[in-house]
Amino acid sequence: MTATREHLSQTIIEAGRFLYGRGWSPATSSNYSARLTSSEVLLTVSGKHKGQLTTEDLLAVDMDGNSLEPGKKPSAETGLHLQIYRWQPEVGAVLHTHSVGATVLSRLTLSDSLVFADYELQKAFTGITTHESQVCVPIFDNDQNIERLAAKVQPWLENHSECVGYLIRGHGLYTWGAKMNDVLRQVEAFEFLFECELKLKAVQPR
Amino acid sequence: MTATREHLSQTIIEAGRFLYGRGWSPATSSNYSARLTSSEVLLTVSGKHKGQLTTEDLLAVDMDGNSLEPGKKPSAETGLHLQIYRWQPEVGAVLHTHSVGATVLSRLTLSDSLVFADYELQKAFTGITTHESQVCVPIFDNDQNIERLAAKVQPWLENHSECVGYLIRGHGLYTWGAKMNDVLRQVEAFEFLFECELKLKAVQPR
Amino acid sequence: MTATREHLSQTIIEAGRFLYGRGWSPATSSNYSARLTSSEVLLTVSGKHKGQLTTEDLLAVDMDGNSLEPGKKPSAETGLHLQIYRWQPEVGAVLHTHSVGATVLSRLTLSDSLVFADYELQKAFTGITTHESQVCVPIFDNDQNIERLAAKVQPWLENHSECVGYLIRGHGLYTWGAKMNDVLRQVEAFEFLFECELKLKAVQPR
């Protein structure tokens, strides 16, 4: 195992412990990845307990999603990770999580995006420097056909280079960044804002 | 103690630590079991702190619920566990938990079942491969007469071999699987979905 | 220090760590006690961090609330603890906690008691064997004059030997039992039921 792979493996394993511990990757859901080289990505295999990952639960793939490791089959959602690495060369890590907040809020929001405004915590997203900005998070309908889902995500990414993450309805969050710590910071910020929005909705007249 | 019993005891003790830690087995509630052989089951005795179980707190019974250990008396709910082991020979473990979510949602649902639909996390249940499925969870009224309660559960099980769990109103959840890890994954998925449903209800117009 | 005092001190210190950890004794609130002998009680002194108690933070008093330790002054609420020990000789420990649930529910309940019904978890209270019982928890208005408050509690205790706990409005819970583990189990059960009641109220039409 190369030093890079060993380091990135450890990074993914620790991210899993954190995200599972917070309840954002329950019941073997979620998948995580990190860029190994310009043409290879390290991904979690599907169906594993995300708080108990080992280096065995990781798999290298090429940019077309082909397994580079005999006997390990990439998960169906690999295509959504690779799409992001192909979109922006500076992306070094992608996290896909399944929290209650992401699930509920994406189901409650009937329009095709969620907009965060007037939260100081928006500044935790890369590129945002003031609460007076608006952070727009697109919501795509869930689809077990990942290729079809990716085809809906693609034009949005192409038109929004500033995008920091997206939701799949009733399913979860995708977010990314240069380094794993940046992505973890963004997951925390997203979950914070999801919780705020849900609490606001629970109190406001309806 | 046989190697199997020692292994299963440890599995139950660790399940208790996890479930108590998550708040799903509070105040000495809940009971857990694992299949020892085709004709014997290992169960928790009643009234113990579920986060602090020891091998002393476990008891082997036969398929009719008779204690195989002099001096240890099976709990009243043993019958509900055995019913599931008799129903499907592939069941290796059964967990009965008492969470706030299961309690509240089963009280709020006036009809005799709860249906989960359009949640990606439904795929955490054994046999479910798409969010486009419907997971139906029957709810039985609580009854201190366990034989009478089991008699209401029996026809439902016989008619629904795909069933992954059921609720007792104001009381808790029963769920099962081939191995303890499968059952723990299902408990996590149930609790996730209970929380989603409660949050949706708290926000939607009424 | 006698063996009894050392044992009970440890019991109180561990109860504090647990209760603080659960968020039920925040910001140096709460006080705890255990019976040393038929005429002496061990109590926490006021104003201490309940997750970081030491044996120095405990004080023995007689049944009239006089300090038996020069230089340590019993807290104002000592009288409410002693009232319970005088009421029932079998009481060995008393916990007074300040949770969000107890605070909010006692403020929301305009009548002078809260009634739990149809919860399986009612069986966690000493003396309760079925969910078909009703557990009545009186609520007394908060009062900084502890003697006056105790005078309102006294007739209720005298008329309800089955009482398992009471609430002070906007303030917290008093509950007791033969041993500290019994009281901790009851605190868990109360907090579970408070949470259930609040979640039910948040969803039901109003």
Next chain:
Amino acid sequence: MTATREHLSQTIIEAGRFLYGRGWSPATSSNYSARLTSSEVLLTVSGKHKGQLTTEDLLAVDMDGNSLEPGKKPSAETGLHLQIYRWQPEVGAVLHTHSVGATVLSRLTLSDSLVFADYELQKAFTGITTHESQVCVPIFDNDQNIERLAAKVQPWLENHSECVGYLIRGHGLYTWGAKMNDVLRQVEAFEFLFECELKLKAVQPR
């Protein structure tokens, strides 16, 4: 490093671990400080993970906000900390946190202050001895221009020497005290009361 600085650094690092662990300083938000001398204050530099602070992440400034350490630049919010140290010489520590509760409640409150009344836990604030008091917490609109924000805070502080903390709308809480433990106790009390108010609002008719 002086003994005082080493001690205060440790105090701030531990406060961060606690506050991050409770979810009150997520996603590298928040800043903390402690008074070194009558003319110097130790502050966290901005953009650090608050659960993983090291002594390198702290910076001494003078009372005008000038860095006393070459190469380290004080964060924009330094001015809000110093304003409090200048206001009351007995203040030894200031915590600025970003919780969901503070964020949501400050957005929901349209008036320019929040008033806590009839909570026993108000007694956790320095100077409060009864639930019959009223604790008034002013709310200032968020502003990325810290000088302008400080200018709005200043008259309020000058007219309310009893003030125990204030909120910035959609942003977070400022609170202070003689020692770090006092400030941590106040943060706990504020968060408890924010949670109570939000739960009350979620249940009350609207």
